[in-house]
Amino acid sequence: MGRAPLRQKGKGRQGIDRRALLVGGGAGAGLLLAWAVWPRSYKPNLNAAPGEFVFNAFLKIDRAGQVIVIVPQLEMGQGITTLLPQILADELGADWRAIAVQSAPESPLYANTLLAREWLASDWTRIGGEAGDWALDQYATRKALMLTGGGTSVPMFHDAYRDAGAAARILLCKAAAKRWNVPWESCDIQEGLISDGGQRTLRFGDVVEAAAAFDLPEILPLRQGMEGRLAGQDLPRLDTPSKLDGSHNFAADIRLPDMVFASIRQGPIGDARLESVNEGAARSVTGFLKLVRSERWVAAVGTNWWAANKALDLADPVFMLDGPPVSDERIDAALEDAFSGSDGRRLYAQGDLLPVFEGATILASEYRVDPGLHLALEPMCATARVTDAGAEVWTATQAPGLARTAIADALGIDRASVTLYPVHAGGSFGRKMDFEAAVQAALIARDMGRPVQLLWSRLEDVIHDRPSPPAHARMAAKLGRSGVIEGWLAKVAAPCAMSQTWARIANGALPHEAAAQSADKATRLAIAGMEIPYAVSNWAIDHYPSDVYLPLGFVRGNAHLHSTFFTESFMDELAHLAQMEAMSFRIQMLGGNPRLAHCLSTAAAMGGWQGGIAGSGQGIAAHRIGDAFGAVLVEAAITGGKLMVGRMVAAVDCGDQVNPDIARQQVESGLIYGLACAMGASVPYDKAMPGRAILGRMNLPRLSDIGEITVELIRSTAKPAGATEIAAPMVAPAVANALFTVTGQRFRSLPLLSQD
Secondary structure: OOOOOOOOOOOOOOOOOOHHHHOOOOOOOOHHHHHOOOOOOOOOOOOOOOOOEEOOOOOOOOOOEEEEEEEEEEEEEEEEHHHHHHHHHHHHHHHHHEEEEEEOOOOOHHHHHHHHHHOOOOHHHHHHHHHHHHHHHHHHOOOOOOOOOOHHHHHHHHHHHHHHHHHHHHHHHHHHHHHHOOOOHHOOOEEEEEEOOOOOEEEHHHHHHHHHHOOOOOOOOOOOOOOOOOOOOOOOOOHHHHHHHHOOOOOHHHHOOOOOOOEEOOOOOOOEHHHOHHHHHHOOOOOEEEEEOOOOEEEEEEEEEHHHHHHHHOOOOOOEEOOOOOHHHHHHHHHHHHOOOOOEEEEEEOOOOHHOOOOOOEEEEEEEEOOOOOOOOOOOOOEEEEEEEEEEEEOOOOOOHHHHHHHHHHHHHHHHHHEEEOOOOOOOOOOOOHHHHHHHHHHHHHHHHOOEEEEOOOHHHHHHHOOOOEEEEEEEEEEOOOOOOEEEEEEEEEOHHHHHHHHHHHOOOOOHHHHHHOOOOOOOHHOOOOOOOOOOOEEEEEOOOOOOOOOOOOOOOOHHHHHHHHHHHHHHHHHHHOOOHHHHHHHHOOOOHHHHHHHHHHHHHHHOOOOOOOOOOOOEEEEEEEEEEEEEEEEEEEEEOOOOOOOOEEHHHHHOOOOOHHHHHHHHHHHHHHHHHOOOOOEEEEEOEEEEOOOOOOOOOOHEEEEEEEEEOOOOOOOOOOOOOOOOOHHHHHHHHHHHHHHHOOOOEEOOOOOO
């Protein structure tokens, strides 16, 4: 095959290296030349059961007329196994009752190039412009980077599923037209019936075999008109019935012949190695079978999970920790020290701040955000069977191709000998981007010589979570006489969770290694969302990287969680200083951003915005993530020392949504997730351990803490954007701004109220 001029960086280093991009001359020039003479053509690698016919990489149809849609994205509750089939079924003209869903095998055809661009972009790819984007697309495709996350699923695959439906519709029409001896252009499909515009109709199954043999025209004509369209309809989710009756399979539901169960201990947070374990005490547990040891973990295997976990408790494993133990004090000290370190870098700048700030009176504030846990309902889990023929693993993963590689490497077998069965996740919020449980399950299964299901305990899930990054910010701004911001400076000290995640899942770095390797690298990924959407002539944003000794990971909203808290809280402070109503203060600087201004005014109107006057308990915030825009108004108070949110109103513009009801669900879910970040979802750390691990002690929002929730989707003809990410980052600053009107005190830390 030859050698690709594009190559992965070493362990812990992000993306594509400079030499790979600049081979042969100007940015991207050598890369373009090399890949231009190294053509690639990918064909669907779908298996077809008897009576099934493969139409393309996203669709099979059987003789019974069932439409089987292939979905490469992980269903985590966000509804993607309904949204993508709905796009295809709409263009095909299918009957929604005949739609089935099947997980996709690994293939370059399912690479998420959009998320790869966001994740792996660097200064060098940006220099390359379109060539740099093309290079990243090629890298993701040839590596078959199947990734789910960042709200990219619908924007990434919308056109592909539309075209897949159009292609199948044309082939079916051609087959029917040949039978009727009419031009295929005169045929159409609605509600699963092929017709010639007259009295004759056929079902898919009648012509499916013949249809698969026809050729497509060079240009795919798309459906015209709105009659019988499925797009834009609140169709029922395809995964709801099985989840309601309990037949839906998650990783912990897998059952295999002769299967046993395992629980695991991995020591404290950091570079920990197993020193000793009391196997004799473990043998006293009925149902205990064996202890399986690794350098960095020990697992107990039993005939049931309770026995395995109890045996681990009695075995009392001892670990030796190398390096400083993580603690709240060390995290805070590391972030503060970063401001005076030499690794800080200005990543965004416009205008000239120096003459604006020099000799002027400025407002300066400091903010901080604690690491936030994922706390998905389903802990990390995987089922594995390893035989001489290879390995089979059942797990929920947002990066199945990378997981498969890691399993093969751990077992020392060829990658082709690993079969990974992706199952749906019982929640993730980004946690399933890592897949260490799948690797552990495979190693335990090999040792046991029989199938093993590994389920982490809730304690283990909290200890070895990969939380959102802690961050400190120093904000400064200069106001003009008319209340306009003349200068804006943000200095953010934060580690980069996304760089760490990539180092772990793509380069095989251990968590503590990944944290250390990115500790001196300033990156836009760590301050995503700090680039303000408001019209300010002079502004700059600096990033100060740091190692806080806590491995971090991919989360919902990623850096936008802390960035929006910093910017929107500070905007409220500036509005108060300017003696202006907070919404009008923002609107005056949104002339070049009409979609965000529309969201802001809509949320204010629907929520009965009172201008943020003292005692109103109302706060507002707005934000943009890519092509998704949103604003949130909340009503909040502190009652008996507890935060109470009586109302949340969100106005969101995410383009033309395929299923508005699912979009509203995604926004509502984001609002609750953001409220959890504001109220709790964080733990104190001391001596390399979290201070608590019981969900009931996390100060998470309950139904009694949340009042009315209203979500308004702004009508838009723009291309659909992901709605999963936009709401969560706006909630905490809106709540903090609301509490200021009640208490007169600024809440500049997350969580907003002390949990101790």
